[in-house]
Amino acid sequence: MFDPNYKFTCVDRFLKYVKYDTQSDDDSKSFPSTEKQKELSRELVKELLETGIKDAHLDEHGYVYATLPANTDKDVPVIGFIAHVDTSPAVSGANVNPIIHKNYQGGDIKLPKDGIVIRANDNPDLANMKGYDIITADGTTLLGADNKCGVAEIMDAVNYLLLHPEIKHGTIKICFTPDEEVGRGTEKFDLVKFGAKYAYTVDGQSRGEVEDETFSADAMTLTFHGRNIHPGYAKGKMVNSIKLASKFMESLPKDKLSPETTEGREGYVHCVAINGNEEETVLKFIIRDFEDEKLKDYEKFLIDLGNKTVEGIKDAKFSYKVMEQYRNMRTVIKEHPQVTDNAIEAMKRMNIEPIMSPIRGGTDGSRLSLMGLPTPNIFAGEHSFHSKTEWVAVQDMEVAVQLIVEISKVWEEKS
Numbered sequence: 001m002f003d004p005n006y007k008f009t010c011v012d013r014f015l016k017y018v019k020y021d022t023q024s025d026d027d028s029k030s031f032p033s034t035e036k037q038k039e040l041s042r043e044l045v046k047e048l049l050e051t052g053i054k055d056a057h058l059d060e061h062g063y064v065y066a067t068l069p070a071n072t073d074k075d076v077p078v079i080g081f082i083a084h085v086d087t088s089p090a091v092s093g094a095n096v097n098p099i100i101h102k103n104y105q106g107g108d109i110k111l112p113k114d115g116i117v118i119r120a121n122d123n124p125d126l127a128n129m130k131g132y133d134i135i136t137a138d139g140t141t142l143l144g145a146d147n148k149c150g151v152a153e154i155m156d157a158v159n160y161l162l163l164h165p166e167i168k169h170g171t172i173k174i175c176f177t178p179d180e181e182v183g184r185g186t187e188k189f190d191l192v193k194f195g196a197k198y199a200y201t202v203d204g205q206s207r208g209e210v211e212d213e214t215f216s217a218d219a220m221t222l223t224f225h226g227r228n229i230h231p232g233y234a235k236g237k238m239v240n241s242i243k244l245a246s247k248f249m250e251s252l253p254k255d256k257l258s259p260e261t262t263e264g265r266e267g268y269v270h271c272v273a274i275n276g277n278e279e280e281t282v283l284k285f286i287i288r289d290f291e292d293e294k295l296k297d298y299e300k301f302l303i304d305l306g307n308k309t310v311e312g313i314k315d316a317k318f319s320y321k322v323m324e325q326y327r328n329m330r331t332v333i334k335e336h337p338q339v340t341d342n343a344i345e346a347m348k349r350m351n352i353e354p355i356m357s358p359i360r361g362g363t364d365g366s367r368l369s370l371m372g373l374p375t376p377n378i379f380a381g382e383h384s385f386h387s388k389t390e391w392v393a394v395q396d397m398e399v400a401v402q403l404i405v406e407i408s409k410v411w412e413e414k415s
Contacts, residue, residue, distance in 0.1 A: 002402050003164060010149075010156035010397045014098075014135070017043075017152060018144040021094040024086035024182045026273075031188060032062040032086070032178035040085050040151075044176055047155060051162055053174075061188035064176040067195075068158055068169075076170025076415040080196035081157070081404055082364060082375065083150030083203060084180035087142060088386040097138040100394070104134045109391070111139035118389045125206050125383060133394040143390035145382035150202035151176055153380060153397055157404035169408040170415065173199070177364055181386075183219075183325050186367040196373065198339040201365040202404065204379035206355060207396050208347060212340045212376040213330035213358040214366045215267070215288040218295050218322055222285060222306055224248065225317035228278040238278065239315045245274065245281040248309045257298070265290050265358065269298050290328055290358060326362045329369035329376070336374040342414065343378055346406035352399070378403060 020040040025033040032038070041064045048056035048066045056066035064085075070076060087093035101109060106126070109118040116139035120126045126134075137143040154174060161167060173196040177185045180203075204211055226241030249271065255261055262268045267289025275282050287298050303320055310316035333340060344354045365375035381396030 002405065003160075006160060006163075008156055008398045008401060009159055010152040010401050011135075011394050013155055014148055014152035014397065017148040018096045018098050022086050022144070023093040024089055024179050026089050026182050031184065033182055033184065034086075037086050037178045038062050041176060041178070044085075044151065044155070048158070048174070051159055053158065059190070062178040063189065064174070065190075065193055066174040068161060068172040068174065070169065070171040071165055072168040072170060072412050074168075074170070074412060074415045076412050077197045078171045078173060078195055079408070079411055080173035080175060080194060080199035081154045082175045082177060082199055082201045082368075083154055083380070084147045084177045084185055084364060085151060086178050086181050087144050087146065087148075088181045090386045091142040091388060092140075093142055093144055096141045096144055098143060099136050099138055101134040101136065104129050104132050106130055109134065109136060111136055111388070113139035114388070115139070116388050118384065118391055123383060123391070129393050132396075134391050135394065136391045137388060139388055142386065142388055143392070145380075145390050145392040146385040147180065147203045147380065147382065149380040149382045149392050149397055149400070153202055153400040154404060156401045160401065160405055161408065167405065167409060168412045170412055172408055180364050183217075183362075185364040186371065189364075189368065189371075191371060191373055194373070198336065199365070199368065199373055199375040200343065200407065201363045201375055201377045202380045202400065203363050203382075204377045205381070205383055207379055207381065207399055208352045208355040209379040210340060210343045210347070210354050210356055210376060211359045211378075212333040212356075213290065214326070214328055214362045215290060215360060216292045216295055216327045217325040217362055218287045218299065219325055220285040220287060220299060220302060220323070221321045222248070222283040222302060223319045224276070224281045224283075224306075224310065225319065226278055226280070227315040239313060240278045241281040242276055242278065244309055244313075244316055245276060245283055248283070248306060251305060251309065267294055267298065269302060286325075288360075292327060326366040327370055329366045329374075332369040333374045333376055339374045340376050342410045343376065343407055346403055346410045349410075350399070350402060350406055352403075378407075
């Protein structure tokens with residue numbers, strides 16, 4: 001039973017962590033993509049050392065590693081908990097002003113700045129939050145719930161276990177990663193140093209979510225090459241690559257294959273950026289599906305459409321590049337059912353109804369699983385990711401702390 005007198009620290013930690021601007025950068029060639037991510041990571045190391053975790057450290061790549069030693073004589077598999085410190089490049093994470101809306105009673109939540117409204121119709125989980133305390137930003141930035149909720153919850157769970165040595169557990173590894181939001185969160189991850197056999201990313205949404213299946217993902221750059229001539233003398237000579245790219249975009253299907261027209265297990269192609277001039281225009285796409293072979297179908301579709309776009313146009317050319325990002329972690333986790341089963345068992349002990357749903361996205365666990373570390377995702381309570389309407393309930397954060405503790409207990413008891 002969780003100590004009813006325990007004073008949770010996760011919310012206070014979270015409110016402090018979101019003040020750090022840890023936005024990652026899609027276009028950066030460095031690692032981590034932004035040095036400012038390390039500022040929060042250094043604070044996390046400091047806090048871990050202050051709690052008594054002796055090996056907490058920040059490595060040269062921006063990863064925080066730490067170990068909570070076992071306090072049992074049983075031979076318990078080493079497990080780990082992982083969260084990422086960076087926030088999405090899509091919306092500013094600087095000067096975040098968090099607001100706690102006490103005792104939410106339903107309906108839309110109007111934020112004080114820029115006319116931003118968190119609409120109940122767009123956030124069905126709000127229907128379950130009456131009487132809860134909802135944390136948002138003020139409307140000018142994202143909140144940083146993705147994934148500073150998970151960071152704060154893991155830190156609080158470590159604090160709880162250190163204060164309650166009567167709770168038996170095996171060795172627990174902690175890692176806070178950079179650059180998850182730009183698909184590079186595991187690029188420099190040291191599996192040997194981490195030393196866990198199984199792990200969990202704490203980066204999910206609704207209370208009860210256990211996710212052991214993700215999209216498979218590729219990225220594509222599509223480049224349209226034109227011919228630039230001084231516009232005063234361009235008649236019959238200029239080929240404007242911006243117009244070629246626009247023609248291509250306009251020819252994409254309107255009723256399928258895009259994020260705004262798909263759901264469930266449907267995949268999509270999605271243009272995330274465009275940059276160019278008359279001579280050359282580059283479109284950046286992400287390709288997503290739960291089945292690897294369908295990625296190839298979507299990529300062929302885009303390639304054929306690109307070639308068709310320039311067909312018959314003198315001096316117009318099309319080129320492309322495909323980059324693998326991550327693959328569906330289900331192919332690995334299904335061979336290690338205990339890692340999901342133990343999370344489900346912990347939830348049932350807490351009277352939480354497990355929600356098994358595939359992630360229409362990816363986590364660090366996607367790549368870690370394929371690297372040999374089976375890593376499903378569990379809920380952190382964060383909602384409306386990557387937007388100014390991001391929110392989390394205080395009560396869900398506290399339940400997530402309890403879940404991390406309970407998972408640790410289940411592994412010890414079943415060993």
